[in-house]
Each structure stands twice: as C-alpha cells, then as structure tokens.
Amino acid sequence: MSYFSELGLAEPILRALAVKGYTDPSPIQRDAIPALLEGRDLLGIAQTGTGKTAAFSLPSLHRLAQDPKPRQNAGCRMLVLSPTRELAAQIAENMRGYAKFLNLTIQCIFGGVPVGKQARALERGVDILVATPGRLLDLIDQRALTLKHVEIFVLDEADQMMDLGFIVPLKRVANMLPAGRQSLFFSATMPQAIAELGRQFINNPVRVEVAPQSTTAERVEQFAIHINQAEKQALLTLSLRDGLADDAAEKATHGAIDRALVFSRTKHGADRIVRHLVAAGIPAAAIHGNKSQAQRTAALGGFRQGTVRVLVATDIAARGIDVSGVSHVYNFEIPNVAEQYVHRIGRTARAGATGVAISYIAADEKPYIRDIERLTRVKLDLLPLPADFQNQAARLPAPARVAPAAPQGDRRGGGRAGGQGGGRGRPQGDRSRSDAPRGDRREGAAAGEDQGERKRHFRPRGPKGLGAHKGAVRRAS
Ligand code: AMP
Numbered sequence: 001m002s003y004f005s006e007l008g009l010a011e012p013i014l015r016a017l018a019v020k021g022y023t024d025p026s027p028i029q030r031d032a033i034p035a036l037l038e039g040r041d042l043l044g045i046a047q048t049g050t051g052k053t054a055a056f057s058l059p060s061l062h063r064l065a066q067d068p069k070p071r072q073n074a075g076c077r078m079l080v081l082s083p084t085r086e087l088a089a090q091i092a093e094n095m096r097g098y099a100k101f102l103n104l105t106i107q108c109i110f111g112g113v114p115v116g117k118q119a120r121a122l123e124r125g126v127d128i129l130v131a132t133p134g135r136l137l138d139l140i141d142q143r144a145l146t147l148k149h150v151e152i153f154v155l156d157e158a159d160q161m162m163d164l165g166f167i168v169p170l171k172r173v174a175n176m177l178p179a180g181r182q183s184l185f186f187s188a189t190m191p192q193a194i195a196e197l198g199r200q201f202i203n204n205p206v207r208v209e210v211a212p213q214s215t216t217a218e219r220v221e222q223f224a225i226h227i228n229q230a231e232k233q234a235l236l237t238l239s240l241r242d243g244l245a246d247d248a249a250e251k252a253t254h255g256a257i258d259r260a261l262v263f264s265r266t267k268h269g270a271d272r273i274v275r276h277l278v279a280a281g282i283p284a285a286a287i288h289g290n291k292s293q294a295q296r297t298a299a300l301g302g303f304r305q306g307t308v309r310v311l312v313a314t315d316i317a318a319r320g321i322d323v324s325g326v327s328h329v330y331n332f333e334i335p336n337v338a339e340q341y342v343h344r345i346g347r348t349a350r351a352g353a354t355g356v357a358i359s360y361i362a363a364d365e366k367p368y369i370r371d372i373e374r375l376t377r378v379k380l381d382l383l384p385l386p387a388d389f390q391n392q393a394a395r396l397p398a399p400a401r402v403a404p405a406a407p408q409g410d411r412r413g414g415g416r417a418g419g420q421g422g423g424r425g426r427p428q429g430d431r432s433r434s435d436a437p438r439g440d441r442r443e444g445a446a447a448g449e450d451q452g453e454r455k456r457h458f459r460p461r462g463p464k465g466l467g468a469h470k471g472a473v474r475r476a477s
Contacts, residue, residue: 007033010062012101017058020097026051028210033059039182041205043198047188048087049346050210052156053094056080056184060152061095063182064127065102071125075149076107078128081173083160084316085110085132085293086300091156092130104128111135112293119144133161133169140176147176155201158187158194164316167197174200189339220329220345220355223254224369224380229362232332233273234393236262237280238386239358240310243328244282253386254356258327259303261347262312264288265333270312273332275399277310284310288317315340318347331359334368338375341368358383 003024028050036059046052082088092108104127109118139145183201187194243257264270267288277284285299285308302308326348348355
C-alpha cells in the first residue's frame, strides 16, 4: 500500500504507480492532488524535476475515469499545452504510463511533422490531448479539432511559453475554452507578466509552490573557468575526452562522465561543437529547433540509452527534457538570464543525485556570472586551465566543414570528420571569433525556438535586484 492511496486516487492509477515504482508523492503532488481532485483551479510554481507532470496528471485521470463520457468527434476532454515538442512528447509518455490501466485515449500533437496524420487521429475525438500551441491552432483552424468539450485545461511552463512568443496563441486558446472547465497553470517563475497571463485562465486557484531552485543548485558542484571564447572548444573536447575515458575516475579533473549535456546559446553553435567533438572521436549529437523531429528523437534516444553520451543542446530544446544519469552539465556559453542557468544545471542532480556543472566564462560573460551567483547564492569554484592546455589543444583535429546527420557516431580511426587535418597546430574553435555564437543569426527553424533565442540576444540587461527573483528562489534552510 503506497502513500498515494491516502490521496484518494482510483485503484487502476495506484496500480500504475506501483508499476512505475513510485511509493511516496513528491511535495507538489502531496499539495496539488487533493485540491485538484476537488475540481479546484491550480497555480503551480514549479519546474520540471519536481514531479509536476504526475501532480496534474493523476487527479485529472482520476476525474476523467470516474465520469466516463463518449468521445466527441474532433474533441478532447483534457488539453495539456506545452511549449516544446520534447516536453509534449514526454508528458504524453508519462500520462500513458499513469493511464495504463484506464480506458482513456491520449494523443500528442506538435509541429515539425506532417499535420494530416495528426488530424486523422483526432477525427473520432480523444480523451486527452497534449499539444504545442502552434500546431494546436493549425488543427483548430483546419476544423480538425474543437476545444468546446474541454473539461480540464493544463498550461505547462508558462514562462517558457512567454519567452517563445506564444502569448497571442495562448490568448486565442483562452477564448475558445469552455467557461466551466478546470484550469491548471504551471510556471517555473512568476513575474508580473506571467501572473497576468495566468489570470486569463485560472479562477480562484489553489497556489502551490515547490522546488526552490536554489535547492537544486546546492546539490550541484559548480565550477567555472575563465577562458577565451576561441579556446572554449578545445577545453571542452579535452575535458570530455578525459571524463569519458575508461580510466576517467583517476584521470578526469571533475570525475568520470556518465552523460554530459553541453549548452550552446545557438543552434549553429551547437552544430559546430558537435562537429569538433566528432572530429576528436567523441560521439555527440545536437538537439535544437533546426533538427527534424526524427533527428531530435534519435539524438535523445541515443542519449537516453547511453550510445551517445554527449548531447549538445540549446536552452529551449533541453528545457523539460528528463534524462536521468546526466552527470555533467557544461555551459559553453553563459546564459544572460540567470534563471536559465538554474534550469540548465537542474538537468543534472535529478531525483536527489548530485552532479557537476562547469561554466566556461569569456571576458564579456563575467557580468552574467555575477547575476547567477546572486540568484543562486552559490559562489562558483574557479578552476585554472589544465596544465599543458595549449599544447594539448594544438594537437586536436579540426572538424569536417559540413555537419553530418545527427546523431553522429564515433568516427575514430578515419572517415571524413577525423581525416581533415587542416586545423592541426591551432586550438579548436579559433575560427569562431568571426562566426562566434554570440553574433550568430539563424535562418528558418522551429519558430518558437528562434524567437526565444532572438529574444535572449536583445533582452535588455538591467541590474536585477534579488527581489525580482524572490518567487523563484527559496533557500532550503
Ligand atoms: P516531472 O517534474 O514531472 O518532469 O518529473 C520528474 C521525474 O520524477 C520523472 O522522471 C518522473 O517519472 C519522476 N517522478 C514523478 N513523481 C514521482 C514520485 N512520486 N516518485 C518517484 N518518481 C517520481
């Protein structure tokens, strides 16, 4: 008998939780589930990793199952909106697990894949629909979907939605939802603009706030290295090579790497990093909005299975991705929004584990570090460059000019990538000054991610008082 049964969830749900091996509800589940079972609206301030998916899924599944209704053509009873495809897919997968013993259909729709098949899947209606906003509205405009039967509406990662420029689509959705539905609104942070957006959806909500972000930060060993932008690639390559080696435990400065997530500010930057790593014999894959859905799925799959132990991601692509066993997070560029740093390092140290985060700080990134240290109240441990860095860097091979399809395998011992020795004798990345990620401009891609990246580029950076972060940061003590 698990503690979940005390929350009043139906037996088939308890059985599914037992299969998943959950015994205790997480704090957000403990707080949210009883109120949601009563049909209350909810304002949840929580980031991924807190168990919020189950917090909104379990009571919703319970309510839908207790009140069975025939499916309505092109309709759904529950709608979950997520900012990114990966998160949508992950939510749907989790919900399918929780609904394993219930007779409820769950469909997931997002952009980047043909719309026709998704429209057909909705023809007879579904019980639960997990969607990204753009594709949702496409399907509504095509009359393949109606929201008039929605009983439960969940808006997940509202702050990320806003960053991605989804505000107008969300307002359209708000106007289409039936008045009597239950609404749940989640965001990792709650600045004024998000709170205002929330008011359009939720009515007299129960407020649940968990996962003080600094708690995660406190479980992660955080290091920083001052380094020229042009030398970052060589440092990363050498650091990964040591950390992934069989004798890494003795050799690597920051311990053996199980899986490493490298954050790049831009999509082209991510591709460039992968090219360099592959050239050096380190299997790596990139995940960002310019990749096809199949490439993204393959990259994530390889990373989950451990066949590719280095994933290079943009913030938005990585947001919400739940992969256990990420031991190291590398900040190849420092995010100019301090909260983003917390999200990044939160990819490691999941489920109580500890992790290592290493930030590469170029001279122009120093102010960002000050913001980050103020937000997390953790001082980064400064590390020197490895001994003999310049010599080791000079021996690294240069990458192929064109990125092969992702995910990219180990090309050690020949092949195009490793074979071009044109750059021998100079540190990797020394071309990157002229096309440095900071100034990178992207061409057509997943619209949301582009907007998000552009926004961050031009975001004015004023002095941020700690007060601005109060909602997001609560010390564990
Ligand atoms: P989420 O914040 O929803 O992304 O969940 C983070 C991770 O915690 C996911 O891998 C979940 O499967 C897992 N999880 C959620 N609730 C529980 C629980 N009560 N016990 C154990 N694991 C959980």
